[in-house]
Amino acid sequence: MRVLTTAPLPRTSLNGRVPDSPRGPIGENWPGDPKRGAAILAGDIEFVGELVRNPSPAWFPSGAGPEWLAAWHGFGWLADLVSAGEAAREAARALIQSWLDTRPTRHPIGWRPDVLGTRISAWLMHLDELAGRDIDRPLRREMLASIAVQLRHLTRGLAPEGDGPAQLRTIKGLIGGFVALGGSERRVTRVLRLLDRELRRQILPDGGHRTRSPSVQLEVLRDLIDIRSALRTARIEPPPALRNTIEAMAPVLRLFRHGDRRLALFNNSVEEDGVLIDLVLTRSEAKGPAPPQAPHAGFQRLQAGQTLVLVDTGKPPPHGFDGHAHAGMLSFELSRERERIIVNCGGYRGPKPAWRRLARSSAAHSVLVVGDTNAVEIQEDGSVGQAAATVHWDRAEEAGHQWLMARHDLYEPRFGLTYARELYLTPDGDDLRGEDKLTGRAGVEFAVRFHLHPAVEASLAADNGAAVLRLPSGAVWRVRATGAAMSLGESIYLGSGEAKKTQQIVLSGTTGPDGAVIRWALRREPRPTPRT
Structure with missing residues (x-):
């Protein structure tokens, strides 16, 4: 890794004397994870799926990946550490002092705009908690002086473009820093113009983020709530674009939630923390319910009784927002009450490129796959091939019966094949039926994949004509299919943030002169009547 070598940063302020008591609170006080904090205290430091034990040298351990370094220098983990008790808070003070004493030169990662913005926000949020005692006055002065220097550097170095969520973290740091250190309202207004541009660039008319990722939806909404909180602290009226965006994004976040209150696994998402999602939705102050669809983001929500089906009916995200996109168009997830049944494999959190490419593949999703090939090309630089994709969908509802029809031409x-998927959900939610249809060239192999949640136990009937799914609650679902051979295979579930072995049902075959039509049904079996 190349390190930029420059002179150490001077300990001067942004604009003259640094205040001893900055305005606060700057942003919302989000709860940390005590278990994660305890792990950091013990020296087991894991970010983005990469574990570094007792890093040495402390701030630039050899072998650490770039995104691990970005998270380490960003101090976004402070909330976790301080939640683990007084010993952990002392460790947090020592780590901040260590960073200040090391006075890292302008490392290309440690001084990246989004890392600067994250660090400024984290230090300001925990300033009083970590440096509010008389004994901590020297640390407080050093932290504030350093924040002023970092803020000045960030003001000069803000790139006009950049990764979407990272750009918003940068803007959050700028606004929080200006509010805390008494920056002029003119400066805040200038950054708000940049925020307005980014909101127009990143947020779709229905409130979905252009990455089409539930995890990014949560992250960005949380950052916008923090920005609004900082503006309220400064008694600056949040601009209409910010208020309207928060109001639009919250219902789409609700759309992505399963009955376990966690998120669906589309486009590099993991389940995320249900308590945090609850808190973000509450603090959004947006009362809108989960909509049945997000047409611009490209997602559908079918709900009947306690059954929920979430379907991806969108195109690949555009360049600049596709760096983590998955090739899962027309995939779906199914849950009943708090139990997930059919899932996608989820986003990979770790340093291994091969695993990342596997998680992004079409085969890692509950969808039909042609020729064991991705529906869209995942290129070497991580972006998605932007072929002229056509994705159509339509839905109907009558007396509680719901139909969804979608198709794309990505294959x-x-x-020489087009792919169409039809789904039907009964009013009681006990019967989900589907038809996957390929039209075009003969002699092409295909596989319809249904990845199962690790808690689901699956077995095939003796004639391989059906599969039985047993859930932890005792509920039983039966899968039947025609038009393809059914088998049971291994799979991996990444939705919890770590790899877990699971199973998948596979319906495989080869297209004939008229293509192929695979019909299937997922039915919930009635519970046996207890004997009297």
């Missing part, structure tokens, strides 16, 4: 250039 047409390579295989």
Whole structure:
């Protein structure tokens, strides 16, 4: 890794004397994870799926990946550490002092705009908690002086473009820093113009984020709530664009939630923390319910009784927002009450490129896959091939019966096939039926995959004509299919943030002269009547 070598930063303020008591609170006080904090205290420091034990040198351990370093220098983990008790808070003070004493030169990662913005926000949020005692006055002065220097550097170095969520973290740090250290309202207004531009660039008309990722939806909404809180602290009226964006994003976040209160696994998402999601939605102050669809983001929500089906009916995200996008168009997830049944594999959190590419593949989603090939190309630089994709969908509802029809032509250039999926959900939610149809060239192999949550126990009937799914609650679902051969295979579930072995049902076959039609049904079996 190349390190930029420059002179150490001077300990001067942004604009003259640094206040001893900055305005606060700057942003919302989000709860930390005590278990994660205890792990950091013990020297087991894990970010983005990469574990570094007792890092040495402390701030630039050899072998650490760039995103691990970005998270380490960003101090976004302070909330976790301080939640683990007084010994952990002392460790947090020592780590901040260590960073200040080391006075890292302008490392390309440690001084990246989004890392600067995250660090400024974290230090300001925990300033009083960690440096509020008389004994901590020297640390407080050093932290505030350093924040002023970092803020000045950030003001000069803010790039006009950049990764979407990272750009918003940068803006959050700027606004929080200006509010805390008494920056002029003119400066705040200038940054708010940048925020307005970014909101127009990143947020779709229905409130979805352009990455089409539930995890990013949560992250960005949380950052916007923090920005609004900082403006309220400064008694600056949040601009209409910010208020309206928060109001629009919250219902889409609700759309992505399963009955366990966690998120669906589309486009590099993991389940995330249900308590945090609750808190973000509460603090958004947006009362809108989960909509049945987000047409611009490209997602559908079918709900009947206690059954929920979430479907991806969107195109690949555009360039600049596709760096973590998955090739899972027309995939779906199914849950009943608090139990997930059919899932996608989820986003990979770790340093291994091969695992990341596997998680992004079409085969890692509950969808039909042609020729064991991704519906869209995942290129070497991580972006998604932007072929002229056509994705159509339509839905209908009558007396509680719900239908969804969707199709795309992403396999047409390579295989001469178009793909259509139809779903039907009964009013009681006990019966989900589907039809996957390929139209075009003969002689092409395909597989319809249904990845199962690790808690689901699956077995095949003796004739391989059906599969039985047993849930922890005792509920039983039966899968039947025609038009393809059914088998049971291994799979991996990444939704909890770590890899867990699970199973998948596979319906495989080869297209004939008229293509292929695979019909299937997922039915919940009635519970046996207890004997009297």
